[in-house]
Amino acid sequence: xxxxxxxxxxxxxxxxxQHKARKLFTQLTKEEDAAKQIDVEWGQLQLEQSTxxxxxxxxxxxxxYLQMRVPPPTRVRMVTAxxxxxxxxxxxxxxxxxxxxxxxxxxxxxNAKRTERRP
Numbered sequence: 024x025x026x027x028x029x030x031x032x033x034x035x036x037x038x039x040x041q042h043k044a045r046k047l048f049t050q051l052t053k054e055e056d057a058a059k060q061i062d063v064e065w066g067q068l069q070l071e072q073s074t075x076x077x078x079x080x081x082x083x084x085x086x087x088y089l090q091m092r093v094p095p096p097t098r099v100r101m102v103t104a105x106x107x108x109x110x111x112x113x114x115x116x117x118x119x120x121x122x123x124x125x126x127x128x129x130x131x132x133x134n135a136k137r138t139e140r141r142p
Contacts, residue, residue, distance in 0.1 A: 085091040
């Protein structure tokens with residue numbers, strides 16, 4: 024009698040474990056399908072981003088819709104990293120500096136040493 028009840032319990036445990044394994048397998052396949060769908064969507068989004076960011080499209084919108092145009096070369100000024108003022112600001116005596124504009128980003132106390140970095 025004891026042996027028969029142990030056999031029935033083992034059979035129920037086997038059936039239960041197989042049922043759980045099948046449920047987990049179906050859940051795994053659903054998650055894999057969802058991952059594939061997300062990968063496809065990611066590829067589509069990357070393609071869409073590259074399309075929206077094309078230089079020709081941006082230039083077309085800027086010139087057509089926004090009525091923008093390229094400035095003449097005499098109005099273009101190159102700015103290097105770390106440059107805080109325009110290169111011709113030293114030649115202009117009326118250019119604002121830390122003494123006349125205390126709220127300027129490069130404001131220093133009057134007794135601080137000022138060093139100019141030249142490119």
